Amino acid sequence: MLGLTKRDTALFAIVVAMVVFAPFILNPFPAASPMAQFNAGYPDLMQRFLIFGIFAIGFNILFGLTGYLSFGHAAFLGTGSYAGVWMFKLLSMNVLPAIVIAVVVAGLFSVLIGYISLRRSGIYFSILTLAFAQMSYALAYSVLTPITNGETGLQLSLNDPRILDGAAAADGSLPVPNFFGIEMRSSTELYFGGWEFTLNAGYYLCAVFMIAAFYVSIRIFRSPFGMMLRAVKSNQQRMNYTGLNSRPYTLAAFVISGMFAGLAGGLLVAMDPLAGAERMQWTRSGEVVLMTILGGMGTLIGPVLGAGLIKYLENILSKINDSILHQWFSLFPDGLSDFLVFIVHPFIGKGWNLTLGLVFMLVVIFLPGGLVQGGQKIAALFRRRKPDQPVSVKHPAE
Amino acid sequence: MTRSNFTRRGLLRTGAATGAGLALPTIFTGSAWSAAHSGYTNAPEGGTVTLGFNVPQTGAYADEGADELRAFQLAVEHLNGEGDGGMLQTFSEKNLDGTGILGKKVEFVTGDTATNTDTARSSARSMIEKDGVIMISGGSSSGVAVGVQALCQEAGLIFMAGLTHSNDTTGKDRRANGFRHFFNTEMSGRALAPILEANYGKDRKAYHLTADYTWGWSQEKSMRTYTEAMGWETVNTVLTPVGAGDFSSYITPVAQSGADVLILNHYGGDMVNSLTQAVQFGLKDMQANGKDFTIVVPLYSELMARGAGANIKGIFGSQNWDWKLENEKGDRYKGTNAFVQSFGTKYGFPPSQAAQTCYVQALLYADAVTRGKSFNPCSVAEALEGFEFDGMGNGPTLYRADDHQCFKDVVVVKGKEEPENEFDLVEIVDITPRDTATYPVDHPDFQGGSLGTCNPGA
Numbered sequence: 001m002l003g004l005t006k007r008d009t010a011l012f013a014i015v016v017a018m019v020v021f022a023p024f025i026l027n028p029f030p031a032a033s034p035m036a037q038f039n040a041g042y043p044d045l046m047q048r049f050l051i052f053g054i055f056a057i058g059f060n061i062l063f064g065l066t067g068y069l070s071f072g073h074a075a076f077l078g079t080g081s082y083a084g085v086w087m088f089k090l091l092s093m094n095v096l097p098a099i100v101i102a103v104v105v106a107g108l109f110s111v112l113i114g115y116i117s118l119r120r121s122g123i124y125f126s127i128l129t130l131a132f133a134q135m136s137y138a139l140a141y142s143v144l145t146p147i148t149n150g151e152t153g154l155q156l157s158l159n160d161p162r163i164l165d166g167a168a169a170a171d172g173s174l175p176v177p178n179f180f181g182i183e184m185r186s187s188t189e190l191y192f193g194g195w196e197f198t199l200n201a202g203y204y205l206c207a208v209f210m211i212a213a214f215y216v217s218i219r220i221f222r223s224p225f226g227m228m229l230r231a232v233k234s235n236q237q238r239m240n241y242t243g244l245n246s247r248p249y250t251l252a253a254f255v256i257s258g259m260f261a262g263l264a265g266g267l268l269v270a271m272d273p274l275a276g277a278e279r280m281q282w283t284r285s286g287e288v289v290l291m292t293i294l295g296g297m298g299t300l301i302g303p304v305l306g307a308g309l310i311k312y313l314e315n316i317l318s319k320i321n322d323s324i325l326h327q328w329f330s331l332f333p334d335g336l337s338d339f340l341v342f343i344v345h346p347f348i349g350k351g352w353n354l355t356l357g358l359v360f361m362l363v364v365i366f367l368p369g370g371l372v373q374g375g376q377k378i379a380a381l382f383r384r385r386k387p388d389q390p391v392s393v394k395h396p397a398e
Numbered sequence: 399m400t401r402s403n404f405t406r407r408g409l410l411r412t413g414a415a416t417g418a419g420l421a422l423p424t425i426f427t428g429s430a431w432s433a434a435h436s437g438y439t440n441a442p443e444g445g446t447v448t449l450g451f452n453v454p455q456t457g458a459y460a461d462e463g464a465d466e467l468r469a470f471q472l473a474v475e476h477l478n479g480e481g482d483g484g485m486l487q488t489f490s491e492k493n494l495d496g497t498g499i500l501g502k503k504v505e506f507v508t509g510d511t512a513t514n515t516d517t518a519r520s521s522a523r524s525m526i527e528k529d530g531v532i533m534i535s536g537g538s539s540s541g542v543a544v545g546v547q548a549l550c551q552e553a554g555l556i557f558m559a560g561l562t563h564s565n566d567t568t569g570k571d572r573r574a575n576g577f578r579h580f581f582n583t584e585m586s587g588r589a590l591a592p593i594l595e596a597n598y599g600k601d602r603k604a605y606h607l608t609a610d611y612t613w614g615w616s617q618e619k620s621m622r623t624y625t626e627a628m629g630w631e632t633v634n635t636v637l638t639p640v641g642a643g644d645f646s647s648y649i650t651p652v653a654q655s656g657a658d659v660l661i662l663n664h665y666g667g668d669m670v671n672s673l674t675q676a677v678q679f680g681l682k683d684m685q686a687n688g689k690d691f692t693i694v695v696p697l698y699s700e701l702m703a704r705g706a707g708a709n710i711k712g713i714f715g716s717q718n719w720d721w722k723l724e725n726e727k728g729d730r731y732k733g734t735n736a737f738v739q740s741f742g743t744k745y746g747f748p749p750s751q752a753a754q755t756c757y758v759q760a761l762l763y764a765d766a767v768t769r770g771k772s773f774n775p776c777s778v779a780e781a782l783e784g785f786e787f788d789g790m791g792n793g794p795t796l797y798r799a800d801d802h803q804c805f806k807d808v809v810v811v812k813g814k815e816e817p818e819n820e821f822d823l824v825e826i827v828d829i830t831p832r833d834t835a836t837y838p839v840d841h842p843d844f845q846g847g848s849l850g851t852c853n854p855g856a
Contacts, residue, residue: 039528042524042527042528043527044520045528048520141610142610142637142639145610150610150611151515151610151612152515152540152541152612153515153516153541155545155548155571156548157570157846157847159846159847173850173851173853174551174552174850176552185552185553198527272519272520274545274548276515276516278514278516278517279516318510319524321508349510350455350456
């Protein structure tokens with residue numbers, strides 16, 4: 001179906017189903033139960049799952065296929081965000097122009113950076129992209145404050161021109177991003193017994209884009225173009241010796257992944273119309289590398305899983321504080337519970353990064369193929385393979 | 399393995415599927431914001447009400463954030479009738495009786511803003527969407543306050559600003575759902591100028607180092623306005639990134655610039671670092687233009703004084719409040735001792751001004767809910783607008799209806815030359831009365847925004 005093989009169609013269908021039913025899947029605990037803090041089914045986080053999923057899918061097209069490790073992809077996400085907010089300020093609160101412009105601007109920006117950076121490969125390429133991203137960050141943070149509003153972040157204001165629908169703010173309150181009248185914030189709550197599910201308009205808009213992005217990614221992976229990119233990864237020199245110029249391919253991959261990042265940036269501001277310079281910082285670029293490796297580099301679904309895991313840890317783990325820990329361990333005698341809290345404390349709240357680091361190390365050491373490889377191993381167990389038969393870890397990109 | 403079969407049928411099918419996908423969100427529009435049972439966002443159900451305290455737990459202002467959080471916890475205890483009641487005994491309104499707010503027990507969730515607007519917004523959104531908070535308070539850093547205030551306006555919640563000193567919070571970026579108890583840079587300028595003139599004279603050359611965000615810009619502008627009005631010359635202004643850590647490259651040129659005053663428009667950890675480095679570079683002992691070189695820190699706090707140690711000696715600045723106010727300046731500032739007492743008992747040291755403003759904001763919110771008899775943000779806003787109160791440590795205070803800014807006395811302080819103990823680092827030099835600190839609503843530095851209308855959400 002849709003020009004996909006049977007296996008890919010199945011994968012695609014699973015992703016679509018997961019995305020559509022995520023508000024239910026991610027809220028497994030009743031709202032009143034103490035486990036409810038592990039629920040991830042609220043719009044802000046679900047939107048982030050999808051948006052950073054798109055970001056990671058795009059990054060994977062470059063990193064997973066060509067092996068070019070870009071350390072500056074957050075710059076494209078940031079430029080996309082700024083472009084999107086400027087569309088809100090100048091043109092209209094409709095999210096469509098903002099998202100389109102975000103993709104276009106990020107695309108143009110990545111042509112520029114890609115054209116220069118791709119003259120080198122390997123570590124030199126990584127450093128070049130990192131340098132460009134840090135330059136963009138510094139520009140956004142201080143030099144270009146008239147455009148980016150620096151540390152304060154670019155925000156909407158009442159006296160923005162908004163040529164197409166400026167009159168909408170007549171009652172004196174800030175207009176909200178909408179998709180032809182559907183407000184991104186509007187949600188419908190469903191109640192089933194103790195369970196509460198939030199269906200959010202913004203989430204489903206992200207879902208449409210994410211599914212589209214995933215589809216495009218599958219098509220690229222399975223296309224002759226994707227084959228060329230993989231050839232770049234396996235041996236670029238040999239490719240060049242055979243008379244093929246690989247640079248147009250790598251540049252195309254770079255620009256495509258830059259546009260994906262721009263799309264993610266545009267969606268971020270469509271969900272919450274504010275753009276800050278921190279989005280371009282190198283730690284954010286590093287985050288998407290983590291997402292891709294954690295999930296499974298070069299696999300289709302891996303980056304999405306990695307993005308989900310990181311965003312989940314970031315949002316859920318960081319909200320657990322000591323008083324919650326004390327509740328958990330209240331069953332134990334006082335001394336023991338204090339001791340347990342003391343042990344767990346560094347890994348929660350603002351220490352969530354430490355937990356992420358541990359998870360990352362475990363994955364890299366025991367599952368070099370990422371979460372996807374973990375899934376394959378489990379699936380293999382259920383297929384009752386003989387233990388001596390090697391689990392067929394296919395080359396992830398195949 | 400490659401199948402590029404873009405057939406007409408395939409394309410049609412894909413198109414139809416995409417169309418259906420795009421149309422999907424419209425299914426939900428009919429019942430947008432379905433919480434029709436309440437009339438406003440996150441109406442509390444059952445016997446509890448949840449407040450959201452969004453403070454910096456990491457980043458340049460983490461010390462202030464930690465103190466804010468302590469104050470919030472104390473406020474919640476007092477509202478729920480635990481502890482000694484603190485300022486509830488001295489507050490001029492007597493509606494709060496320790497039974498929570500409107501009989502509902504107060505619970506709270508905390509979030510980390512990381513001194514970063516983006517993170518703060520995200521943390522506030524998750525509080526609103528996941529934890530169902532009815533009010534958000536906190537936020538050191540004006541950038542954060544402005545961002546979260548705008549979010550609360552959109553979502554239909556009350557935002558009780560914590561430590562935010564930029565004019566913009568209640569100026570250009572003011573919002574109908576946002577309220578600020580803390581003072582601002584305009585008031586700092588008004589309070590500091592006469593003291594600076596009396597101590598340093600009219601002929602001075604000033605060099606500004608300014609934190610590069612809304613508060614720094616605002617602080618620099620106010621200081622320039624008032625120092626230039628009394629005859630000082632501004633030699634140079636340099637913007638420094640927030641959380642820079644190392645300011646030596648910014649401080650080195652100061653000595654050669656011909657300036658004889660360094661004005662540090664920095665706060666929190668940044669101010670501690672920049673001041674310490676300025677002193678290490680010998681600026682304080684230097685002579686320039688035949689005068690002693692001096693340093694001014696327009697916005698001061700005990701926490702920063704503690705961080706900067708001996709470097710703070712003799713340096714002027716302004717404060718919203720100080721824990722010694724009632725002892726030194728008398729009964730006008732009642733509430734101060736009650737608060738210091740309960741804070742000290744619980745945590746073992748006196749509270750900072752950040753703690754006081756957050757504590758007061760939490761009580762003011764609870765009181766406004768009680769007086770309006772509803773958690774509806776519009777009712778709360780109405781109760782707070784034009785509200786005149788006393789007994790919260792700052793003397794008689796007014797919440798001006800036109801811009802949701804509190805007007806009260808401003809404290810001018812100086813780093814103590816010979817501190818008696820580790821908490822007694824700041825000496826109160828002067829009090830600028832409320833009338834002097836009050837500026838007109840149409841002050842040019844506060845233009846370019848409007849409150850808009852109150853938004854109850856849902």
